[in-house]
Amino acid sequence: MAKTDNSNREVTISDIARELSVSKSTVSRALQGHHSIGDITKQAVRELAAKYNYHPNAIASSLFKKSTKTIGVIVPILSHYFFSTAIAGIEELAYKSGYKVIICQSNESYEREVDITRTLLSAKVDGLIVSVSRKTEDMEHFNLFLKKNIPVIFFDRLPDGIESSSVSVDDFSGAYKIVEHLIQQGYRRIAHFTGPQNVTNAQNRIRGYIKALTDYQLPIEEELIIECGFERSHGIETAENLLASSIELPEAIFAVCDPVAIGLMLTLKKHGLKIPQDVAVAGFNDDPTATVIDPPLTTVIQPAFEMGVSAVEILLDQINGNVKSIVKNVHSTDLQIRKSSIKS
Amino acid sequence: MAKTDNSNREVTISDIARELSVSKSTVSRALQGHHSIGDITKQAVRELAAKYNYHPNAIASSLFKKSTKTIGVIVPILSHYFFSTAIAGIEELAYKSGYKVIICQSNESYEREVDITRTLLSAKVDGLIVSVSRKTEDMEHFNLFLKKNIPVIFFDRLPDGIESSSVSVDDFSGAYKIVEHLIQQGYRRIAHFTGPQNVTNAQNRIRGYIKALTDYQLPIEEELIIECGFERSHGIETAENLLASSIELPEAIFAVCDPVAIGLMLTLKKHGLKIPQDVAVAGFNDDPTATVIDPPLTTVIQPAFEMGVSAVEILLDQINGNVKSIVKNVHSTDLQIRKSSIKS
DNA sequence: CTGTTAGCGCCTTCAG
């Protein structure tokens, strides 16, 4: 118990070096299994490190190496199934690749998103994976990363006006396929509960919807394209408004995502309407609730977990300089037909 | 373009200092709004910092300050509603308090959990919030944090044999209340689909179940306490096994959590059984699916988001040394009675 | 009000 015994200090390579009467460099090299270190030394260093519960200070190492082995992730909201599943995929590959994941939620606020990017820039993340908030129009805060050569991968919601890699699903064709399916079932007057219009995936789903109607020579009725949010509560609200309005009830409704479709179905059922007899419903996402509701919901499968994995794959390629060019990864979608859309 | 122009280097306080012909300390102080710096200097420094998109290197600062403003979070699986919602609460308060959150999922693997703690120890997180994997029996890896005076808060699933603060719900009384409700509805033969037994909350729910039966002088039938996992698939499997077995169908089933209850209900319905007429069902969690299934599921509300917030509150208190002693935060639960358990 | 100095813990040339 010398007076230098600062009992509550972390053990460092210096401590180990001193005790073993070798230099810090030797310890450092031994710890990382450098070939040019004698086996006896290596062994001794490792034993002492284990004995003292030594854990390398990744902060110090990052400072030197200019790489934190950390990736930042920004999503609008963590508790949504799609996002939490995508993050599970992100974390999975990141973990296997030795990367840590810092997660942040923008709560759909532009200001918070900007603030988060500042924090992440300071944290010196090696890369960024983002699904932008629906309030975000200006993309300068992401450009800061690109200027500093920190790769940014956008997923699900892609921003306009910034050139960077992305992972998404083919929203257009997914929407097209599901609307086509409704048409083929014999539904003619098909409404669409759409998402906020500054979010690209919502735009693309509308386009798919319109294209399908057009291809099948059905009229596009403006009043049947109704703006809505992404949540169940928005689906309920929009459905209530529709039922209270003078608009004649459509034969089928394609909702921008499953939570909205679920809200819609609950509302229809509450009003005594039968699905699909009175109104057919289709969603997007294949949320776990889709198979729970009665009747089960027809939807488009969006591979959330795999999208997260893809985002990390692309990100690591860019971090490691394997790929310089911009990659636009578009996952294909699968139609999942269930009873909510089957004309009996 | 002097030859020292390393164009792709990050701007540091040294660069700003040089350009302004002041010392690094002055820049550092100006940036953090130190009172003893002249307004003109301060102004000049800030303008230049903004012009160069300067972002303080939090890594360097952490190295000096021995605090990373980062908290580590370990959960078994990210994509479960309870966990993703709890994490949303964690992130919310952490963000407001200037902390970053590193999330990791153990995938219910003990080895991975241990490995993650090593990474987090190296990352020098200021604190840890954990829901242990169901395979975890040995807690030494968490003791390492406590030995180094890094606070650890356990939530939801509390480990045996380690003294640390925790956030949980009163699983015992939640289970007691819901079983009592079933009894009061007139159900007598009540089964319980329980969770893995090395997880404390599952244990406590069993205890609540048994206590309620005992208090109402109903027999405890071993064959009606059936071990199950925490997922919908486990509920389906366990329900199928029960239906295929020689055990007489109970009047009501209390499932350890909503996903299991949902799996159970889907299976019962598939077999043409009516809920609650043939079998009543109750769950735990108030998952979003509970209000979607028909009939809506009676459950116990567990305030996931608030639990996350509480965990961070306690953690920050301990990090800041405000509270040294161990805090056991137990949230109370609320019974949410819906049609799945109402005797008609 | 500002500058000088000395690290935080680690890694990697460059010498032996």
Added chain:
DNA sequence: CTGAAGGCGCTAACAG
């Protein structure tokens, strides 16, 4: 095969 030295970017005494 090993050691010495310097520095990553920032901060906080300690001096002016």
